[in-house]
Amino acid sequence: xxxxxxxxxxxxxxxxxxxxxxxxxxxxxxxxxxxxxxxxxxxxxxxxxxxxxxxxxxxxxxxxxxxxxxxxxxxxxxxxxxxxxxxxxxxxxxxxxxxxxxxxxxxxxxxxxxxxxxxxxxxxxxxxxxxxxxxxxxxxxx
Amino acid sequence: xxxxxxxxxxxxxxxxxxxxxxxxxxxxxxxxxxxxxxxxxxxxxxxxxxxxxxxxxxxxxxxxxxxxxxxxxxxxxxxxxxxxxxxxxxxxxxxxxxxxxxxxxxxxxxxxxxxxxxxxxxxxxxxxxxxxxxxxxxxxxx
DNA sequence: CATATTCTGGATACATAATATCCATAAAGT
DNA sequence: ACTTTATGGATATTATGTATCCAGAATATG
Numbered sequence: 001x002x003x004x005x006x007x008x009x010x011x012x013x014x015x016x017x018x019x020x021x022x023x024x025x026x027x028x029x030x031x032x033x034x035x036x037x038x039x040x041x042x043x044x045x046x047x048x049x050x051x052x053x054x055x056x057x058x059x060x061x062x063x064x065x066x067x068x069x070x071x072x073x074x075x076x077x078x079x080x081x082x083x084x085x086x087x088x089x090x091x092x093x094x095x096x097x098x099x100x101x102x103x104x105x106x107x108x109x110x111x112x113x114x115x116x117x118x119x120x121x122x123x124x125x126x127x128x129x130x131x132x133x134x135x136x137x138x139x140x141x142x
Numbered sequence: 143x144x145x146x147x148x149x150x151x152x153x154x155x156x157x158x159x160x161x162x163x164x165x166x167x168x169x170x171x172x173x174x175x176x177x178x179x180x181x182x183x184x185x186x187x188x189x190x191x192x193x194x195x196x197x198x199x200x201x202x203x204x205x206x207x208x209x210x211x212x213x214x215x216x217x218x219x220x221x222x223x224x225x226x227x228x229x230x231x232x233x234x235x236x237x238x239x240x241x242x243x244x245x246x247x248x249x250x251x252x253x254x255x256x257x258x259x260x261x262x263x264x265x266x267x268x269x270x271x272x273x274x275x276x277x278x279x280x281x282x283x284x
Numbered sequence: 285c286a287t288a289t290t291c292t293g294g295a296t297a298c299a300t301a302a303t304a305t306c307c308a309t310a311a312a313g314t
Numbered sequence: 315a316c317t318t319t320a321t322g323g324a325t326a327t328t329a330t331g332t333a334t335c336c337a338g339a340a341t342a343t344g
Contacts, residue, residue: 001143001144001145001146001225001228001230002143002229002230002231002232003143003230003231003232003252004143004330004331004332005331005332006331006332008231008248011247011248012248015247015248026289026290026291027290027291028290037332037333037334038334039333039334039335040332040333040334042291042292042293043293043332043333045291045292046291046292046293049291049292056290056291056292057290057291057340057341058289058290058291058292058339058340058341058342059288059289059290059291059340059341059342059343060288060289060290060341060342060343061289061290061341061342061343062289062290062291062340062341062342063290063291064291075251083143086143087144088143088144088145089144089145089150090144090145091150105153105157105271105272105274106150106153106154106157106271108271108274109217109262109263109266109271110145112262113259113262113263116255116258116259116262117255117258117259120251120254120255120258121251121255124251129247129248129250129251130247132247132250146301146302146303147302147303148302148303168318168319168320169319169320170319179303179304179305180305181304181305181306182303182304182305184320184321184322185303185304185322187320187321188320188321188322191320191321198319198320198321199311199312199319199320200310200311200312200313200318200319200320200321201311201312201313201317201318201319201320202312202313202314202317202318202319203312203313203318203319204311204312204313204318204319204320205319205320206320
């Protein structure tokens with residue numbers, strides 16, 4: 001139940017690019033500024049390209065730009081580009097039927113958790129994150 | 143970002159016991175009825191014992207009972223017994239300082255997600271789950 | 285056209301965590 | 315004594331996340 005490093009890398013790359021959405025940013029540049037292993041970043045960027053979140057230009061002076069405006073990129077978009085469809089429980093087999101029990105006492109709770117999470121991710125845009133610098137000392141639920 | 147099988151096992155065991163909270167249920171019995179590998183279940187039960195969620199009796203006709211009433215056991219209790227403190231991002235090092243950036247655009251969102259999740263888990267008791275049989279076809283956020 | 289630069293795609297290796305198994309021991313009932 | 319059941323720790327197995335490598339394609343520049 002944790003945010004993966006990979007997703008963190010993706011968000012960091014996008015916020016980095018998002019600060020100058022028009023300028024092209026090369027993988028090398030992103031990698032260095034955000035401390036992300038270059039080769040791994042390559043893999044991440046491919047997924048973001050494939051999902052239409054960033055645009056890529058090959059060749060010298062190539063790099064990446066945002067394809068949409070920061071306000072039109074939700075964290076859900078990013079999440080799903082990296083991790084695939086959001087699904088916090090994996091209790092369903094191919095037929096959508098749990099082979100153990102016809103009735104599952106847990107399903108409803110996890111569903112609520114997931115729905116609430118999706119809602120927040122959907123409401124949060126890259127733009128909002130870009131405007132959120134300098135916020136610290138948040139209350140953590142310990 | 144997924145519920146682990148282990149946590150699922152724990153909840154299933156507890157709902158199983160919770161149906162007859164007074165009766166002692168042996169690991170063997172739970173294991174068979176809930177299709178959980180016996181030895182693995184042993185490990186899980188130990189944690190639930192240690193956290194005061196179930197009570198154990200050794201010897202013939204031994205087994206487990208709930209230590210508290212189902213209404214007093216929250217899913218958060220179970221989660222934390224199994225997984226430890228809830229923390230969906232692991233971006234903090236020992237000093238609580240992110241060594242990469244002084245300002246993190248993501249932190250606030252993940253915090254919101256976590257808080258909302260903790261809230262739901264805290265509000266949900268074992269009792270509620272026990273009364274939730276037969277609920278199906280929930281809307282999943284796809 | 286030749287060259288350097290940068291992204292692409294797939295294969296592969298490595299690390300870490302989740303899951304599972306095993307065994308020797310202690311507790312307790314008959 | 316003997317059987318049953320939980321305990322504790324060690325270890326193995328598997329899956330997933332993370333990282334590396336390399337050959338190839340696109341493209342700008344001189």
